[in-house]
Amino acid sequence: xxxxxxxxxxxxxxxxxxxxxxxxxxxxxxxxxxxxxxxxxxxxxxxxxxxxxxxxxxxxxxxxxxxxxxxxxxxxxxxxxxxxxxxxxxxxxxxxxxxxxxxxxxxxxxxxxxxxxxxxxxxxxxxxxxxxxxxxxxxxxxxxxxxxxxxxxxxxxxxxxxxxxxxxxxxxxxxxxxxxxxxxxxxxxxxxxxxxxxxxxxxxxxxxxxxxxxxxxxxxxxxxxxxxxxxxxxxxxxxxxxxxxxxxxxxxxxxxxxxxxxxxxxxxxxxxxxxxxxxxxxxxxxxxxxxxxxxxxxxxxxxxxxxxxxxxxxxxxxxxxxxxxxxxxxxxxxxxxxxxxxxxxxxxxxxxxxxxxxxxxxxxxxxxxxxxx
Amino acid sequence: xxxxxxxxxxxxxxxxxxxxxxxxxxxxxxxxxxxxxxxxxxxxxxxxxxxxxxxxxxxxxxxxxxxxxxxxxxxxxxxxxxxxxxxxxxxxxxxxxxxxxxxxxxxxxxxxxxxxxxxxxxxxxxxxxxxxxxxxxxxxxxxxxxxxxxxxxxxxxxxxxxxxxxxxxxxxxxxxxxxxxxxxxxxxxxxxxxxxxxxxxxxxxxxxxxxxxxxxxxxxxxxxxxxxxxxxxxxxxxxxxxxxxxxxxxxxxxxxxxxxxxxxxxxxxxxxxxxxxxxxxxxxxxxxxxxxxxxxxxxxxxxxxxxxxxxxxxxxxxxxxxxxxxxxxxxxxxxxxxxxxxxxxxxxxxxxxxxxxxxxxxxxxxxxxxxxx
DNA sequence: TTGTACGCGTTATCAG
DNA sequence: CTGATAACGCGTACAA
Numbered sequence: 001x002x003x004x005x006x007x008x009x010x011x012x013x014x015x016x017x018x019x020x021x022x023x024x025x026x027x028x029x030x031x032x033x034x035x036x037x038x039x040x041x042x043x044x045x046x047x048x049x050x051x052x053x054x055x056x057x058x059x060x061x062x063x064x065x066x067x068x069x070x071x072x073x074x075x076x077x078x079x080x081x082x083x084x085x086x087x088x089x090x091x092x093x094x095x096x097x098x099x100x101x102x103x104x105x106x107x108x109x110x111x112x113x114x115x116x117x118x119x120x121x122x123x124x125x126x127x128x129x130x131x132x133x134x135x136x137x138x139x140x141x142x143x144x145x146x147x148x149x150x151x152x153x154x155x156x157x158x159x160x161x162x163x164x165x166x167x168x169x170x171x172x173x174x175x176x177x178x179x180x181x182x183x184x185x186x187x188x189x190x191x192x193x194x195x196x197x198x199x200x201x202x203x204x205x206x207x208x209x210x211x212x213x214x215x216x217x218x219x220x221x222x223x224x225x226x227x228x229x230x231x232x233x234x235x236x237x238x239x240x241x242x243x244x245x246x247x248x249x250x251x252x253x254x255x256x257x258x259x260x261x262x263x264x265x266x267x268x269x270x271x272x273x274x275x276x277x278x279x280x281x282x283x284x285x286x287x288x289x290x291x292x293x294x295x296x297x298x299x300x301x302x303x304x305x306x307x308x309x310x311x312x313x314x315x316x317x318x319x320x321x322x323x324x325x326x327x328x329x330x331x332x333x334x335x336x337x338x339x340x341x342x343x344x345x346x347x348x349x350x351x352x353x354x355x356x357x358x359x360x361x362x363x364x365x366x367x368x369x370x371x372x373x
Numbered sequence: 374x375x376x377x378x379x380x381x382x383x384x385x386x387x388x389x390x391x392x393x394x395x396x397x398x399x400x401x402x403x404x405x406x407x408x409x410x411x412x413x414x415x416x417x418x419x420x421x422x423x424x425x426x427x428x429x430x431x432x433x434x435x436x437x438x439x440x441x442x443x444x445x446x447x448x449x450x451x452x453x454x455x456x457x458x459x460x461x462x463x464x465x466x467x468x469x470x471x472x473x474x475x476x477x478x479x480x481x482x483x484x485x486x487x488x489x490x491x492x493x494x495x496x497x498x499x500x501x502x503x504x505x506x507x508x509x510x511x512x513x514x515x516x517x518x519x520x521x522x523x524x525x526x527x528x529x530x531x532x533x534x535x536x537x538x539x540x541x542x543x544x545x546x547x548x549x550x551x552x553x554x555x556x557x558x559x560x561x562x563x564x565x566x567x568x569x570x571x572x573x574x575x576x577x578x579x580x581x582x583x584x585x586x587x588x589x590x591x592x593x594x595x596x597x598x599x600x601x602x603x604x605x606x607x608x609x610x611x612x613x614x615x616x617x618x619x620x621x622x623x624x625x626x627x628x629x630x631x632x633x634x635x636x637x638x639x640x641x642x643x644x645x646x647x648x649x650x651x652x653x654x655x656x657x658x659x660x661x662x663x664x665x666x667x668x669x670x671x672x673x674x675x676x677x678x679x680x681x682x683x684x685x686x687x688x689x690x691x692x693x694x695x696x697x698x699x700x701x702x703x704x705x706x707x708x709x710x711x712x713x714x715x716x717x718x719x720x721x722x723x724x725x726x727x728x729x730x731x732x733x734x735x736x737x738x739x740x741x742x743x744x745x746x
Numbered sequence: 747t748t749g750t751a752c753g754c755g756t757t758a759t760c761a762g
Numbered sequence: 763c764t765g766a767t768a769a770c771g772c773g774t775a776c777a778a
Contacts, residue, residue, distance in 0.1 A: 027755055038765045068531050070508040074447045075755035078770045092476050099472040103465050106493040118489040120479040135443040158441050275676035303648035304677040400771055411749045448771035451754045
């Protein structure tokens, strides 16, 4: 195959014509023909760090540009066994309440050359079908920010797909995990509120299949028990604004009055509770009632709310998950790690609190509940 | 290749051992060997609507299950020229303010057997690199909910990738589009406010590269001009809560007092403006000032705000975009369509308004501005 | 209905 | 540094 005497442009034009006639797509072979080199030379030009001479590289790139050639990822991954895709399993809830999660994950994966393939999970029943799809795509790794059926982890292992579980702690310790320590967060919040003298706690939570909410609730209950305080009243609804309001009313009815503090399993619940207390029931928050959320979504720090809550370091967690899955893709046999992030306490103004650091042995007017400690 | 006399399970076990030894992955050929059929028979079993006998189908499926076989999408798409992936180009802004967009798109594409491959765009500079990546993946189609560079549309055409542009109207009429009619929405809002007697308008908008915001602002300005009202004062900031507050202060300074109505280019801006007016400046809304948003994100209908705003029918728009791109994938030569959706007016309680329908010729105490009409 | 043979577009190996 | 050749795993005419 001697280099054609005709100028490369003319050569490209005739090649394009032939391509159109046969309705083929542009391949590395076409580029090779136009550039007057072998097909493997073209391939090498598109592989970073391959050994190609300056001059052939230039010819090939020019030909490629003329023909609008791009390497076909499907063909490439057939042989490299890399698709450069990472699957993200995500529930609609996570999608709605942590919009930054997906952006962060994508942003963090891009520099590694990976793209996000989205697998939304609405219900548990869907999981099986979705996983079936998942294997077909031969993704390099998976980040699961959704509830997985019990058998799923074993399946990932069988199919040898690296898995990083996000924001939930499975029983299986051999699973790579990046999560906020929701139980510790619940404990911290309960401790801060108890220290400020609250005795009677209510909890408003969303549907029970949220592992995150359950862990938080556990933390709260544990801490209260250890402090010798009465067990919290628990009301379960959905995770929406309306459930915060109805939860508050139910709690008041069940407790026979306004409890001291209400902890909500999400900020949206807390805001619903807060609005209902202030605007509907005329309750003074935090004078008569302390309300705390758990999430620190954006509206929680708006002036109208200024919610007492806990912030998950979402960006950092997403970055860690991305990092972790990429590492796992390079070295699949790495031992399982559990990265636990600490929630950050946001004081806000919807709960009565002692100044930070005042809880321990300060000469402060201690509330009755503290005397028990 | 006669069917082995050994039970299929034993056959599968030895095959698996061999696979592990060579660290190959399970292929249709392995399944064929275990099931005692040809490779193409296996292929047919995984193609819906192919002609396979009941008995071979059963044998193949059993063998496949024993080996954990799934067809390799990369290899398949090499032949079929379908990757079953749809790229979604999305800005971080859209990601944050319309979290339901991605869920809806995924949900709507799933029944068509398509999955979403995510391409987030932070800045315009990134677009070129992202597009380069995009072609490699050979996606079946693209939904663009981000600003595209002027040359991009031509590139899509050259690469023969079906494109649906979401929520922005390009000049090129030959581009398939699904969008809310933002200009009409702006006009409607301005008209309603003008009808209720507002004369002096302010606009708080986000950065200028949001086509959506620009279109809305145009609509407002046009309508006011047609009604013979003074041109609105415009303040540009970011799209966040804080910019709403600072925008309000700037507007008051520039107007030399409180304007009659402020229209914000997004609900978050409006809420920032509202909170600042009420909590910081002590302005009575809507008594002294009407505030309107443009988006109807979830917080806008919370009791503390109850914002006057316009809702985009996001779910419907997402469904239409998904539908459109799928249709285009089947028939790429379809003529360009522009689907325009109408925004829904949400009265709320942050703007003084006439009862709906009262604007035209009703015996109503007309405000001064209306006399001009 | 089933099997044979080939091609999809690339990367990897190896000899020159 | 370059080119021939062999995979990669599957779908699909075509013949049986």
